[in-house]
Amino acid sequence: MTHGMRPEQVWGLGLTDDAAAAISAALGSGYTLRNWPAGQHPGERDLGRATPLVIFAVKEAWDALAPSSRKRLEEWEVAQRVLVLTESQSLSDFDELLENGFLSAVSEPLTDKKVRDVIFRAQEVKSLYDDIFRMTREIMLERELLARKTDLVLFLNRFLTRATESLDPTVILDNAREDLELLLPMRGLMAILWQPGESGELEAELFLEPEMDHDAERHWTEALLRQGAKLAGKPMQSYRSTFLDGAAGRTPVDIPQSAEESLALPLRAGGQTFGCLTLYRAKGRALGKDQVQTLYASVGHLALALRNAALFSQVKVRADHDGLTRIHNRRAFDERLVEELRRHQRYGHSMSLLMLDIDHFKNINDSYGHLMGDHVLREVGKIISEQLRSTDFTARYGGEEFVVILPLTTEEQSQVLAERLRQAIAETRFTSEGKPFGITVSIGTAALTPGALLKRRDLVDKADKALYQAKKLGRNQVCTSQGPVTRSEDASLGAASAG
Numbered sequence: 271m272t273h274g275m276r277p278e279q280v281w282g283l284g285l286t287d288d289a290a291a292a293i294s295a296a297l298g299s300g301y302t303l304r305n306w307p308a309g310q311h312p313g314e315r316d317l318g319r320a321t322p323l324v325i326f327a328v329k330e331a332w333d334a335l336a337p338s339s340r341k342r343l344e345e346w347e348v349a350q351r352v353l354v355l356t357e358s359q360s361l362s363d364f365d366e367l368l369e370n371g372f373l374s375a376v377s378e379p380l381t382d383k384k385v386r387d388v389i390f391r392a393q394e395v396k397s398l399y400d401d402i403f404r405m406t407r408e409i410m411l412e413r414e415l416l417a418r419k420t421d422l423v424l425f426l427n428r429f430l431t432r433a434t435e436s437l438d439p440t441v442i443l444d445n446a447r448e449d450l451e452l453l454l455p456m457r458g459l460m461a462i463l464w465q466p467g468e469s470g471e472l473e474a475e476l477f478l479e480p481e482m483d484h485d486a487e488r489h490w491t492e493a494l495l496r497q498g499a500k501l502a503g504k505p506m507q508s509y510r511s512t513f514l515d516g517a518a519g520r521t522p523v524d525i526p527q528s529a530e531e532s533l534a535l536p537l538r539a540g541g542q543t544f545g546c547l548t549l550y551r552a553k554g555r556a557l558g559k560d561q562v563q564t565l566y567a568s569v570g571h572l573a574l575a576l577r578n579a580a581l582f583s584q585v586k587v588r589a590d591h592d593g594l595t596r597i598h599n600r601r602a603f604d605e606r607l608v609e610e611l612r613r614h615q616r617y618g619h620s621m622s623l624l625m626l627d628i629d630h631f632k633n634i635n636d637s638y639g640h641l642m643g644d645h646v647l648r649e650v651g652k653i654i655s656e657q658l659r660s661t662d663f664t665a666r667y668g669g670e671e672f673v674v675i676l677p678l679t680t681e682e683q684s685q686v687l688a689e690r691l692r693q694a695i696a697e698t699r700f701t702s703e704g705k706p707f708g709i710t711v712s713i714g715t716a717a718l719t720p721g722a723l724l725k726r727r728d729l730v731d732k733a734d735k736a737l738y739q740a741k742k743l744g745r746n747q748v749c750t751s752q753g754p755v756t757r758s759e760d761a762s763l764g765a766a767s768a769g
Contacts, residue, residue: 277302279322284308284331289380293326296385311339321348324392328354344371348399350392352376422564425453429568433575437582442575443477444515453564454557458523458550462494463576464502471507474498479523480516489525497534497546523550535569539577592666594644595651603665603673607726610675614718622684622717624674625733629710629745631670638702646709650695657691681717681750688713688748710746712737
């Protein structure tokens with residue numbers, strides 16, 4: 271027996287002094303015998319303190335046990351029970367007992383060989399029990415690991431499916447927030463996405479949790495911009511904020527008390543970093559290895575989905591916008607006009623349409639070249655966009671013609687806006703090879719009064735006829751479907767310069 275190890279327990283039930291002495295002598299120093307004389311038995315405290323290797327039970331002492339105590343010993347599978355028979359008792363008389371869980375039976379006198387044979391067989395059974403227990407534990411552990419892996423695979427499948435359901439980054443992030451809350455304790459999700467603008471500077475969009483107070487919004491805005499600048503290698507030139515959808519009962523996101531509460535994960539696709547996901551998680555809860563691996567896999571899927579959404583947005587912008595002027599094109603105008611007409615017919619709001627044409631544009635191309643003509647078109651588109659409201663819709667109709675949809679605008683209000691546009695364009699100066707020149711535009715306006723049921727083509731025709739009237743009357747002026755608009759003559763200098 272190894273030094274320092276506790277002796278193996280062996281129990282006796284009703285053993286005589288001679289039998290107990292014989293067993294102790296046969297066991298040797300590696301074992302200790304504890305015997306309960308006839309009429310006594312192990313109590314609950316004894317049963318809960320140690321597990322004996324063998325219980326030597328005399329037949330009479332076993333029969334005298336209370337039913338509850340006997341049942342407890344019978345259900346105790348690790349301790350092997352051995353029936354001790356007197357010289358007058360035969361083993362064949364106790365087949366029923368042997369069938370009910372006794373390892374074996376030995377008859378008196380108890381010799382060293384008999385006792386050691388019992389101990390050897392008990393050790394074999396115990397070793398078998400230990401092997402079975404170990405294998406069972408390993409199987410249970412493997413089943414648990416397999417169940418966890420299955421759950422994570424199902425989670426990733428759900429996450430990937432929902433991430434690809436939409437091409438709207440707000441919807442994608444809303445779904446990601448809902449799914450990631452199943453993986454880890456999370457109090458909020460925010461993100462920053464960026465892309466280079468026309469000048470090469472970075473333009474960012476921030477996605478923030480809703481219902482934050484002013485201080486929390488400022489904190490997270492600054493944190494996202496810092497993270498974006500660090501990952502991109504240069505600061506964001508401009509940004510705009512978008513708020514995710516709120517959920518009933520959700521606690522508003524506050525300012526974290528420690529850096530460990532915020533987890534920043536770069537968003538990469540195609541070898542490029544284009545964003546950063548920030549998770550605001552519960553403090554003091556470490557993630558398991560499998561959770562970390564699943565989280566990184568989820569963010570990889572999310573990055574691909576967000577990148578596809580960004581590419582779709584770019585393609586849609588190109589499809590809806592004129593390549594030269596960067597404002598909406600004819601196709602986008604036709605779709606928007608149908609929408610606005612339906613809204614007008616449903617709610618009875620006023621609505622107006624402007625149609626602009628650059629006067630003598632052919633002369634500009636002939637005199638200054640087509641590159642300068644393209645520059646003029648871009649500047650006119652820019653002026654129109656800057657002069658009008660965010661709710662108005664500007665488009666290049668074709669060639670040197672532009673159109674503007676003015677929702678919730680009466681005919682009188684459209685005349686004011688048109689005159690302001692005409693004057694702003696007439697006051698703009700251009701330079702070609704050191705020579706300054708100016709341009710003018712003619713504008714036709716048409717309006718729908720509440721309750722009018724004109725078709726799309728009818729409204730465009732009215733604005734086009736008004737534009738034709740403005741050109742017929744000498745250009746550089748505004749005409750409505752009712753006739754010309756009175757104006758001052760201070761802007762007429764542009765027509766002479768352009769002509």
